[in-house]
Amino acid sequence: MVFERGKRTTDCDILIEGEKIEQVKEFVYLGSLFTNDNKHDIDMERKVNAGNKANATLLAIMNTKSVSRQARLAIHNGVLIPALMYGSESWVWQKKNESRINVV
Template structure:
């Protein structure tokens, strides 16, 4: 069975932990398990400081990342889209190859 990709948004770390616990309970009831090493968290914040968000799955800490790609879009912890746009433009330029303007 292919892995299930899921994005969860919460207003607080406490709210996210509750949702993660419910998902983990549901997964275990079906005889499956969550792969903690493949699970990531990210805090979207407007300030320069990084807020640590300690989310646990069965006492194992989930890694916190500053960016990830979901459905082809780059999400960053500053909530901006400029790096995603630049990444897409560069990918398009690579596909077009060197071309000259007439």
């Protein structure tokens, strides 16, 4: 992958043992999405969707009266927050993205 600014594209011919390597515009590495324009919007959207999915999965447990508040907080901090925030250290935070994360 070549990280670029603007709309221009750079083609690279990289050969390994005589075989040309495919040049891609995006790929996932260690759970984070990298794009050739180096924007984090799509990765943040993926994390928001993962957080919403985790929320939906945990909803039945979180609404059960037999589960203590302490247990619900432990589930929130141990499951939901990591699913939502994994890889966020490399994000460039913008107001619109921050509000989406806070909604989840």
